[in-house]
Amino acid sequence: MTPLDEIMATSRPIVEIGCRIWEGRVSPDGVPVFGYLFDTPVTRYLTANRYRHKELVPVFSNRCGNKLCITVSHLTLTGWSSRERLAG
Numbered sequence: 873m874t875p876l877d878e879i880m881a882t883s884r885p886i887v888e889i890g891c892r893i894w895e896g897r898v899s900p901d902g903v904p905v906f907g908y909l910f911d912t913p914v915t916r917y918l919t920a921n922r923y924r925h926k927e928l929v930p931v932f933s934n935r936c937g938n939k940l941c942i943t944v945s946h947l948t949l950t951g952w953s954s955r956e957r958l959a960g
């Protein structure tokens with residue numbers, strides 16, 4: 873199972889509003905995370921090709937207001953964070 877397969881299997885779409893809702897683990901801040909060795913934010917994984925930085929990681933807010941929504945088109949980049957912080 874690829875990471876993308878795992879993400880798809882751990883979320884479900886709500887067709888009416890276009891959101892894909894995460895049903896897996898969340899960080900203490902309520903950010904969807906997955907992975908075996910360490911927690912990787914789901915939205916960061918899904919946008920890795922779009923937002924790249926040598927030292928910083930992107931921070932998103934959800935346009936739809938649902939922190940559990942992982943639909944990429946619902947994300948707005950709000951800033952960049954140091955890798956140590958797992959805020960979403």
Ligand SMILES: [Zn+2]
Pocket residue numbers: 890891892934936937938941942943946
């Ligand atoms: Zn959404």
